[in-house]
Amino acid sequence: DTGVSQDPRHKITKRGQNVTFRCDPISEHNRLYWYRQTLGQGPEFLTYFQNEAQLEKSRLLSDRFSAERPKGSFSTLEIQRTEQGDSAMYLCASQDRDTGELFFGEGSRLTVL
Amino acid sequence: DAKTTQPNSMESNEEEPVHLPCNHSTISGTDYIHWYRQLPSQGPEYVIHGLTSNVNNRMASLAIAEDRKSSTLILHRATLRDAAVYYCILRGYSNSGYALNFGKGTSLLVTP
Secondary structure, eight states: OOSOEEEOSEEEEOTTOOEEEEEEOOTTOOEEEEEEEOTTSOOEEEEEEETTEEEEEOTTSOTTEEEEOTTSSOEEEEEOSOOGGGOEEEEEEEEOTTTOOEEEOOOEEEEEO | OOOOBOOSEEEEETTSOEEEEEEOTTOOTTOEEEEEEEOTTSOOEEEEEESSSOEEOSSOEEEEOTTSSEEEEEESSOOGGGOEEEEEEEEOOBTTBTOOOOOOOEEEEEEO
């Protein structure tokens, strides 16, 4: 399968713990996006990378959140000192440069107890 | 960013056509109209997009008004598998690169 893959699919953690999500995009896509989705809402943009450069961060991305894409391939999203309000689905997408089409992974669902 | 307005929900019978409307009265000349859908427990998936002319693909058709202030996604024969949330999104360059800004979309219920 050559689609976008995310790991883990589900994560349950206690408040205050750190969590890290990984995204492997489609290999030829140089743009990668992170979104967050809560129940009943559409996905909300968090941040995006072009190759290894993080070019934009949403105001939703507090200083407890950090994202990296060290070699312009896979990306990680880390949340430090998790809070119950961080419970959500974290979606990763890579983008076809020619069409602009986003290809989403199945998401990583975070539950903070 | 230009906004879109969609009904919260719609219902259709299986094997009947479905017309999902979207209003985007503040669309700019360079904004593309994208449609994505999200099946339960999955990430969104691309459906179709267009700029000015109507578009057809294997999944759906996109009818764009002449003034581009509205569009309609047409599913020619709804199946149970088409039950999903459908998002109408305008894509133009912004500080978020070419990120798509999703709204709440239209939740489509398909009944047998």
